[in-house]
Amino acid sequence: MSQLSAPHVQPIPLRNLAWWALAVPVLLLVAYLVTFDQGAISQAGDYLHELMHDGRHLLGVPCH
């Protein structure tokens, strides 16, 4: 396995990645709207929650 291993490719410097870390909360928010939202953030009441009900069950997230 060692011949497959790093670090022969130049890693992307962490300071370049830092800006992109800002995308992480946005992505987590999208995941939140699918998996847990009950209107508190989306202001859509239980609509999103009910709409994505089956997906939530099958993705393995606690639902009700």
Added chain:
Amino acid sequence: MIRQLFVRGLLAGIIAGLAAGVFAYFAGEPHIDSAIALEEAAAHTHTEAPLVSRSGQVGGLFLATALYGLALGGLFGLAFALVRGRVGPRSGSVLSITLAAAGFAAVVLVPFVKYPANPPAVGDPETIGSRTSLYLVAVAIGVLAMAAAAVAHRIFEVNGEPVRWLATGLGFLVPVTAAWVFLPVVSEVPEGFPADLLWDFRVSSLGTQVVLWGVLGVSYAYLGHRSEQVTGAPQGVPA
């Protein structure tokens, strides 16, 4: 460069989410319908009209898996940009598939062995808050344990392969096992709920996640490989 890795992740994520939706539709929906039928038979009353119809919820399945795939794919692309050249296989394609396997183990398998997926009618609505918190704690432990394994894999590079892989395995398994032992048990399957339905539902749920992560890893590898052939530069190497 990072932008390219990120956008590729979003694209691979949508593809993976839709594939997982198709799998869930055929493998999982029949079990959800059976469980809802049991739930309604137990409740006897059926007065309030649902906010979203059953067919709406089935359509929402694809929306849910596609959005979940999109979010996951973006995170995957950024994780790929982070680990590339730091730890793991040198080949971009092999790294993509390895990262997907590691992500599946951390984000899906670790929570699943302690708090497996449940169909409708299983689980007490009173405890949804604490069950959700416990689920998220299990996901966090899975991710941190995998990160510990990756760090150990890098630190012990000079100690030879057996020691290195032992350290990697322990880095993952020690926190996960400890969490499995110490996290509280949730046991809320109602009396008389059919065991085969519960089992079939859980297998279909796990299968949905296998398809999601599997297609994510493979399509990310494919998209990266294709762009490598177009530009001639190996993915992840700054131009």
